[in-house]
Amino acid sequence: MAQTNSGGQGTNGVADESPNMIVYRKMEEVIARMQEEKNGIPIRTVKSFLTKIPSVFSGSDIVQWMIKNLDIEDQVEALHLGTLMAAHGYFFPISDHVLTLKDDGTFYRFQTPYFWPSNCWEPENTDYAVYLCKRTMQNKARLELADYEAESLARLQRAFARKWEFIFMQAEAQAKVDKKRDKIERKILDSQERAFWDVHRPVPGCVNTTEVDIKKSSRMKNPHKTRKSVYGLQNDIRTHSPTHTPAPEAKQPTEEELQEQITFWQLQLDRHRLKMSKVAESLLGYTEQYVEYDPFLTPPDPSNPWISDDTTLWELEASKEPGQQRVKRWAFGIDEVLKDPVGREQFLKFLESEFSSENLRFWLAVQELKKRPIREVPARVQEIWQEFLAPGAPSAINVDSKSYAKTTQNVKDPGRYAFEDAQEHIYKPRRRRVRTCSEGSCFQGKPLASKRLTSRLSSC
Amino acid sequence: MRSPPIPEMATQEVQLNETLAHLKTESDNLKSKLEEERAKLHDVELHQVAEKVEGLGQFVMKTRRTLKGHGNKVLCMDWCKDKRRIVSSSQDGKVIVWDAFTTNKEHAVTMPCTWVMACAYAPSGCAVACGGLDNKCSVYPLSLDKNENLAAKKKSVAMHTNYLSACSFTNSDMQILTSSGDGTCALWDVESGQLLQSFHGHAADVLCLDLAPSETGNTFVSGGCDKKANVWDMRSGQCIQSFETHESDINSVRYYPSGDAFASGSDDATCRLYDLRADREVAIYSKESIIFGVSSVDFSLSGRLLFGGYNDYTINVWDVLKGTRVSILFGHENRVSTLRVSPDGTAFCTGSWDHTLRIWA
Numbered sequence: 001m002a003q004t005n006s007g008g009q010g011t012n013g014v015a016d017e018s019p020n021m022i023v024y025r026k027m028e029e030v031i032a033r034m035q036e037e038k039n040g041i042p043i044r045t046v047k048s049f050l051t052k053i054p055s056v057f058s059g060s061d062i063v064q065w066m067i068k069n070l071d072i073e074d075q076v077e078a079l080h081l082g083t084l085m086a087a088h089g090y091f092f093p094i095s096d097h098v099l100t101l102k103d104d105g106t107f108y109r110f111q112t113p114y115f116w117p118s119n120c121w122e123p124e125n126t127d128y129a130v131y132l133c134k135r136t137m138q139n140k141a142r143l144e145l146a147d148y149e150a151e152s153l154a155r156l157q158r159a160f161a162r163k164w165e166f167i168f169m170q171a172e173a174q175a176k177v178d179k180k181r182d183k184i185e186r187k188i189l190d191s192q193e194r195a196f197w198d199v200h201r202p203v204p205g206c207v208n209t210t211e212v213d214i215k216k217s218s219r220m221k222n223p224h225k226t227r228k229s230v231y232g233l234q235n236d237i238r239t240h241s242p243t244h245t246p247a248p249e250a251k252q253p254t255e256e257e258l259q260e261q262i263t264f265w266q267l268q269l270d271r272h273r274l275k276m277s278k279v280a281e282s283l284l285g286y287t288e289q290y291v292e293y294d295p296f297l298t299p300p301d302p303s304n305p306w307i308s309d310d311t312t313l314w315e316l317e318a319s320k321e322p323g324q325q326r327v328k329r330w331a332f333g334i335d336e337v338l339k340d341p342v343g344r345e346q347f348l349k350f351l352e353s354e355f356s357s358e359n360l361r362f363w364l365a366v367q368e369l370k371k372r373p374i375r376e377v378p379a380r381v382q383e384i385w386q387e388f389l390a391p392g393a394p395s396a397i398n399v400d401s402k403s404y405a406k407t408t409q410n411v412k413d414p415g416r417y418a419f420e421d422a423q424e425h426i427y428k429p430r431r432r433r434v435r436t437c438s439e440g441s442c443f444q445g446k447p448l449a450s451k452r453l454t455s456r457l458s459s460c
Numbered sequence: 461m462r463s464p465p466i467p468e469m470a471t472q473e474v475q476l477n478e479t480l481a482h483l484k485t486e487s488d489n490l491k492s493k494l495e496e497e498r499a500k501l502h503d504v505e506l507h508q509v510a511e512k513v514e515g516l517g518q519f520v521m522k523t524r525r526t527l528k529g530h531g532n533k534v535l536c537m538d539w540c541k542d543k544r545r546i547v548s549s550s551q552d553g554k555v556i557v558w559d560a561f562t563t564n565k566e567h568a569v570t571m572p573c574t575w576v577m578a579c580a581y582a583p584s585g586c587a588v589a590c591g592g593l594d595n596k597c598s599v600y601p602l603s604l605d606k607n608e609n610l611a612a613k614k615k616s617v618a619m620h621t622n623y624l625s626a627c628s629f630t631n632s633d634m635q636i637l638t639s640s641g642d643g644t645c646a647l648w649d650v651e652s653g654q655l656l657q658s659f660h661g662h663a664a665d666v667l668c669l670d671l672a673p674s675e676t677g678n679t680f681v682s683g684g685c686d687k688k689a690n691v692w693d694m695r696s697g698q699c700i701q702s703f704e705t706h707e708s709d710i711n712s713v714r715y716y717p718s719g720d721a722f723a724s725g726s727d728d729a730t731c732r733l734y735d736l737r738a739d740r741e742v743a744i745y746s747k748e749s750i751i752f753g754v755s756s757v758d759f760s761l762s763g764r765l766l767f768g769g770y771n772d773y774t775i776n777v778w779d780v781l782k783g784t785r786v787s788i789l790f791g792h793e794n795r796v797s798t799l800r801v802s803p804d805g806t807a808f809c810t811g812s813w814d815h816t817l818r819i820w821a
Binding site: 017019022023026027030070071072076077080081084207211214215216252253255258259261262264265266268269271273274275276277278279280281282283284286287288289290291293294295296297300304305306307311313314317335338339367370371372373374375416417420 | 476479480483484486487490491493494497498501502503504505506509510513516519521524525543544561575577593623625630631632633634635641649650651652654656665667674675685695699701702707708709716717718720721727728729735737738739740742747748749751752753760761762763764765771772773774780781788790793794804805806807813819821
């Protein structure tokens with residue numbers, strides 16, 4: 001739904017929360033609602049053959065809840081968002097390392113807040129080594145290492161060969177602590193710990209949702225918040241983000257900066273504003289005018305090359321013979337004529353034959369000047385001056401005395417904008433509808449339409 | 461801890477603080493007054509006026525081409541004016557030029573740094589510009605000779621003091637506009653590398669920019685981590701309009717095709733439309749179920765559709781006038797990082813952290 005915001009709050013520094021945290025908070029709000037007693041997802045203990053499966057709910061439960069409680073239209077969307085939440089580790093399938101949401105009887109469990117990504121975990125490889133090592137010490141089928149985990153363990157053993165004794169001891173200590181826990185509690189905690197590692201050391205081929213956009217990463221390296229070690233070990237050496245040093249505190253503005261701000265606000269206040277109703281009509285009018293040219297709204301003729309694999313459309317556009325629809329577009333305004341190389345060429349020809357073309361040629365020359373390398377500018381300025389503005393110029397244009405005086409000055413110290421005032425006088429962009437000049441060779445014999453376009457080019 | 465100030469200095473310091481406080485109050489008051497003035501002309505909502513417009517039908521938009529070849533996240537892409545070629549850049553340090561229609565790779569350059577965050581096609585189609593963590597923007601002329609080493613002809617144009625976030629040629633191969641993590645934008649002469657104009661005003665990293673579409677235009681818009689979208693005069697370097705309604709980083713800005721408005725996409729999971737004549741935000745495109753940030757936005761040719769690439773791997777298609785979502789497109793397997801509509805509007809291209817690019821129509 002479209003709504004407008006009544007004026008944002010200003011900050012004079014970097015965003016308060018890093019972008020990832022904003023998403024985590026939103027997901028956590030959804031999780032909180034899912035966990036509500038009354039309207040949340042029903043969590044239960046399932047009695048299976050010889051065991052109990054504590055604290056679970058099914059994939060279908062999640063999908064149904066999402067469709068009912070969130071602004072979600074269908075199952076596909078629900079599965080997509082749910083899979084993302086699982087991939088971030090907020091709930092997980094209890095029997096699978098791959099974190100996706102399935103709309104069936106697969107059992108899921110909530111992650112404990114301790115392991116939530118919003119706690120800024122950056123677990124070390126030493127922690128992962130302790131974890132995998134611990135798993136091999138416990139004689140439970142459900143804790144057996146998957147192939148990729150066994151490979152990781154082997155790699156880590158090689159990498160940490162020197163400290164392996166220490167890692168082994170840590171693993172033993174952890175395993176001891178775990179053994180002391182209540183059986184049901186253990187099941188839950190083991191699964192949550194495993195889900196944590198599924199997020200931070202995902203199955204090969206799965207998306208690692210902890211990857212960050214390097215441009216934003218510096219704001220997340222908050223030393224007070226970042227938890228580096230899961231099992232209380234010494235950290236590896238942290239590398240600094242290559243994009244930033246830690247963000248400095250927002251500086252207090254200086255007197256000069258405040259003066260600049262004040263001037264800016266005053267200028268803004270003096271600006272002429274249009275009413276929303278007028279602006280809305282203009283936006284509607286523009287899209288209505290161009291809808292027939294928008295390939296997403298009106299299938300192009302003969303076909304969209306990307307869909308049909310047929311490039312005829314592009315070949316037609318490259319030809320010098322413009323079709324009726326294309327010519328019609330030129331009448332929308334001078335911008336359209338100038339944008340289309342064939343239009344520009346035709347218009348220039350027409351002006352040269354029926355009217356004088358100095359104004360348009362001057363305007364085009366000045367546009368071209370602005371596109372040249374800076375080295376060529378002084379010479380080009382002289383050439384344009386001689387051709388169009390100097391006394392006795394072969395293609396003299398009519399410019400008001402004020403602009404002429406200004407331009408004379410500018411030419412003495414020539415820059416890319418030497419002719420800006422003169423150019424503005426020749427052409428002020430407007431975008432009103434113009435009666436189209438219809439079929440046939442573009443501007444011939446249609447004096448009314450072409451006169452309107454020409455008048456756009458003469459001084460106001 | 462400083463030593464206690466000498467009485468004379470103390471008085472001066474107090475005076476300065478008073479002046480600063482006074483100026484700050486004046487600035488804040490003016491800003492509030494501006495918000496009031498802007499609000500006064502808000503007599504109707506865009507979507508209300510758009511009620512009389514016919515609704516859009518069902519869309520069938522599919523992936524028509526998949527471009528595989530990058531070895532890591534695709535970060536940026538741009539179209540060639542010929543409507544079928546594109547340039548893309550990646551975290552793997554490679555910049556690839558493709559004929560997207562045939563999916564053939566035509567050129568590849570390996571940059572000396574990884575994370576090539578920005579790339580652009582020259583209007584002539586004869587060169588590409590790119591840069592990223594190297595803090596520079598470099599131009600590579602494209603050779604017809606496939607065996608020629610493109611890297612040898614590289615020309616360093618822009619130099620910033622932090623990462624390059626975006627770059628764009630102006631209407632010519634001779635000038636490049638850049639934005640940077642150093643908080644500035646800059647206009648450069650390609651041939652000499654000379655800085656023609658710099659643009660100061662953002663309070664944090666500038667993440668994106670877009671040039672006004674007019675043949676006569678001399679303005680561009682930029683968006684940054686300070687949540688601001690600024691409109692600049694290229695000639696004077698001045699900020700001529702500023703908008704601050706997003707709640708987080710603005711990752712992408714794009715002009716509405718008429719040049720009278722522009723859209724923005726942000727980490728706050730919304731896209732917004734700002735009109736330059738009304739001087740305010742005129743629409744928000746958001747949904748409760750969309751919680752991941754928008755990385756990039758672009759309009760269809762008529763401006764009726766707004767395409768948004770999101771960090772939740774999807775593309776949401778919005779009806780610009782009515783404010784509703786008309787379609788959600790799945791396909792990418794990781795974040796969509798970049799999105800651009802082709803020059804003739806027949807398709808749009810997305811690049812993703814899943815290492816691929818897709819053409820949709």
